[in-house]
Amino acid sequence: MRTRMNFGLFRDKPGPRNGRSVAIAGAGPSGLSAAGYLACRGYAVTVYDKMPKPGGLLYFGIPDFRLPVERTEAAAELLAANYGVAFRMRTKIVGQPGEARDEGDEFRTEELLLTDLRAAHDAVILCTGSWRSRRMGIPGEELPEVLSGLEYLFPLRGAVCGPEACVSPALGRKVVVIGGGLSAMDAAQCALRSGAERVTMLYRRTIDEAPAGPYEIGLLQDCGMIWKELAMPLRILGREHVEGVEFLQCALGEPDESGRRCPLPQDGSNQILEADMVISAVGELPTLPLAERLEVSKVRKGASPWPRMTMMEGVFVAGDALTGPSKIGWAITGGLEAARSLEQWLNHTQGGR
Amino acid sequence: MANDNPVGAQRTKWVDYSRCIGCESCEAICKFLYGLPRIQMTESDEGLAFPLYCHHCEHPMCAKACPVGAIEKDEATGAVYHDPARCRGCKAMKCMQACPFGAIYHAGGVVPVTKCDLCRDRARVGLGPACMEICPCEAIHFVTREELLNLKTREASTAQKLVMKQIRQMRGQK
Ligand SMILES: Cc1cc2nc3c(=O)[nH]c(=O)nc-3n(C[C@H](O)[C@H](O)[C@H](O)COP(=O)(O)OP(=O)(O)OC[C@H]3O[C@@H](n4cnc5c(N)ncnc54)[C@H](O)[C@@H]3O)c2cc1C
Ligand code: SF4
Ligand code: SF4
Numbered sequence: 001m002r003t004r005m006n007f008g009l010f011r012d013k014p015g016p017r018n019g020r021s022v023a024i025a026g027a028g029p030s031g032l033s034a035a036g037y038l039a040c041r042g043y044a045v046t047v048y049d050k051m052p053k054p055g056g057l058l059y060f061g062i063p064d065f066r067l068p069v070e071r072t073e074a075a076a077e078l079l080a081a082n083y084g085v086a087f088r089m090r091t092k093i094v095g096q097p098g099e100a101r102d103e104g105d106e107f108r109t110e111e112l113l114l115t116d117l118r119a120a121h122d123a124v125i126l127c128t129g130s131w132r133s134r135r136m137g138i139p140g141e142e143l144p145e146v147l148s149g150l151e152y153l154f155p156l157r158g159a160v161c162g163p164e165a166c167v168s169p170a171l172g173r174k175v176v177v178i179g180g181g182l183s184a185m186d187a188a189q190c191a192l193r194s195g196a197e198r199v200t201m202l203y204r205r206t207i208d209e210a211p212a213g214p215y216e217i218g219l220l221q222d223c224g225m226i227w228k229e230l231a232m233p234l235r236i237l238g239r240e241h242v243e244g245v246e247f248l249q250c251a252l253g254e255p256d257e258s259g260r261r262c263p264l265p266q267d268g269s270n271q272i273l274e275a276d277m278v279i280s281a282v283g284e285l286p287t288l289p290l291a292e293r294l295e296v297s298k299v300r301k302g303a304s305p306w307p308r309m310t311m312m313e314g315v316f317v318a319g320d321a322l323t324g325p326s327k328i329g330w331a332i333t334g335g336l337e338a339a340r341s342l343e344q345w346l347n348h349t350q351g352g353r
Numbered sequence: 354m355a356n357d358n359p360v361g362a363q364r365t366k367w368v369d370y371s372r373c374i375g376c377e378s379c380e381a382i383c384k385f386l387y388g389l390p391r392i393q394m395t396e397s398d399e400g401l402a403f404p405l406y407c408h409h410c411e412h413p414m415c416a417k418a419c420p421v422g423a424i425e426k427d428e429a430t431g432a433v434y435h436d437p438a439r440c441r442g443c444k445a446m447k448c449m450q451a452c453p454f455g456a457i458y459h460a461g462g463v464v465p466v467t468k469c470d471l472c473r474d475r476a477r478v479g480l481g482p483a484c485m486e487i488c489p490c491e492a493i494h495f496v497t498r499e500e501l502l503n504l505k506t507r508e509a510s511t512a513q514k515l516v517m518k519q520i521r522q523m524r525g526q527k
Binding site for chain 2 (some may be wrong): 003004005007009011013033039058062066067068071072075114198212213215216218242327328329332333336337
């Protein structure tokens with residue numbers, strides 16, 4: 001017997017309509033769980049997402065062999081068919097028209113201002129994730145075969161994205177993956193599976209500090225990945241195309257403010273690794289429209305006017321958009337807590353029910 | 354609904370650890386619904402994350418261990434329930450010691466322990482266990498013991514062995 005994934009798990013059908021409408025920006029796990037909860041509580045819910053398909057990183061980030069994509073797809077369809085949640089895809093919520101570019105922006109066909117969205121609904125939840133890739137800030141990063149983790153992973157969903165997407169270019173190549181987190185691992189594994197000649201991962205600290213953990217890294221080593229720790233990339237070599245990566249060997253220093261021990265580059269330890277493709281998965285940053293007005297750092301510190309509400313009244317925030325890259329479970333908790341807080345706020349300001 | 358419970362059939366929860374990616378969604382939804390989660394994540398020394406959960410055993414050791422009979426297996430549903438009204442909150446917490454799966458948790462209140470009840474209140478209105486519905490990997494199943502046999506693949510058994518080794522080690526350390 002197969003069981004489906006159901007974000008509207010609170011009831012078997014939507015709750016009796018309460019006359020309120022909520023907009024959710026971002027259809028990842030945080031947005032979908034907020035949508036499911038609010039639909040079950042009688043809200044009219046519209047979910048906006050810039051990508052062609054709902055699911056967020058469940059759909060576009062985490063590879064199929066770890067998380068079955070049809071399950072995510074069916075879960076969104078269930079929300080629409082059974083719980084009356086409306087989906088508006090390929091629609092990016094922006095602060096100003098034509099704002100800074102994030103990963104996946106090429107898929108949008110429409111932009112909507114956050115202020116307009118807010119005006120059209122009783123409240124808004126921003127679940128827009130962390131879709132801006134951090135740059136390494138080293139020479140050679142602009143070469144065409146240097147991709148961010150997300151840039152490399154999105155197109156693997158191939159056909160669903162339409163002609164904008166390409167197929168995995170790792171076949172037969174010497175790939176260097178930079179990073180030690182979950183997206184680095186998945187990128188490395190995808191490259192191995194799609195026939196890369198060699199996959200090497202460079203990480204600044206040691207296997208014990210790597211966010212992906214020794215277990216996952218060990219599994220990849222079993223599949224043939226070469227793991228190089230305490231390696232700090234210095235520059236990417238090549239004129240028009242990537243030819244290699246130069247890095248410095250480090251030693252571990254004292255713990256920094258995050259409690260992790262800092263890598264200290266050792267002079268004269270330069271090494272060169274031959275490469276014709278580089279995937280830089282060194283982290284992603286929260287992507288919020290109108291970030292300067294929202295001041296989500298106040299929400300993080302618990303100093304916002306209402307739990308999980310930004311400095312823009314009636315605009316809430318949840319998931320990786322609030323915390324930075326995290327985990328599916330944390331994003332779900334965030335989405336649900338923001339939805340509950342939104343409900344309490346509306347009961348408080350518009351009269352309880 | 355896709356999750357109908359065949360009337361009278363005893364069903365249990367089962368996690369296929371070979372499909373689990375350790376994402377914490379099961380714990381998250383349980384915590385949202387009940388305050389204290391009854392399915393809880395743990396991690397092996399190597400960093401493999403997985404949830405501990407109640408198997409609603411055919412012969413529950415926890416029930417046997419409880420000196421006041423606060424834990425009982427419901428023969429109609431197969432669920433093993435903990436009755437907070439009968440629980441005397443003994444200091445020894447024998448049920449916790451007895452459970453081979455680490456599935457009884459400190460609650461820290463007047464009633465000191467809590468455990469999974471297969472979402473009893475949800476079952477009353479025809480809904481299945483919440484963790485099963487939220488798991489993005491279809492790792493959590495709610496099935497009869499016969500159906501369970503078909504689910505136990507070689508990968509699942511290998512993963513289960515790894516997890517059990519870890520649980521035994523954790524219990525030994527306590
Ligand atoms: C490669 C990879 C592997 C991972 N593996 C795991 C794992 O094994 N286990 C685990 O627990 N976690 C894993 N994670 C992390 C997990 O996927 C995220 O923590 C989780 O998806 C965050 O959920 P979210 O809803 O906050 O955001 P997301 O899932 O990122 O969704 C955000 C959504 O918002 C949309 N969006 C963004 N900006 C806008 C805008 N301006 N307007 C409209 N829409 C917008 C995006 O299109 C996207 O659909 C992984 C992440 C990556 C990248
Ligand atoms: S609590 Fe432990 S011993 Fe009791 S039924 Fe559940 S798994 Fe079995
Ligand atoms: S929700 Fe599913 S995949 Fe995630 S930790 Fe729980 S059992 Fe594993």
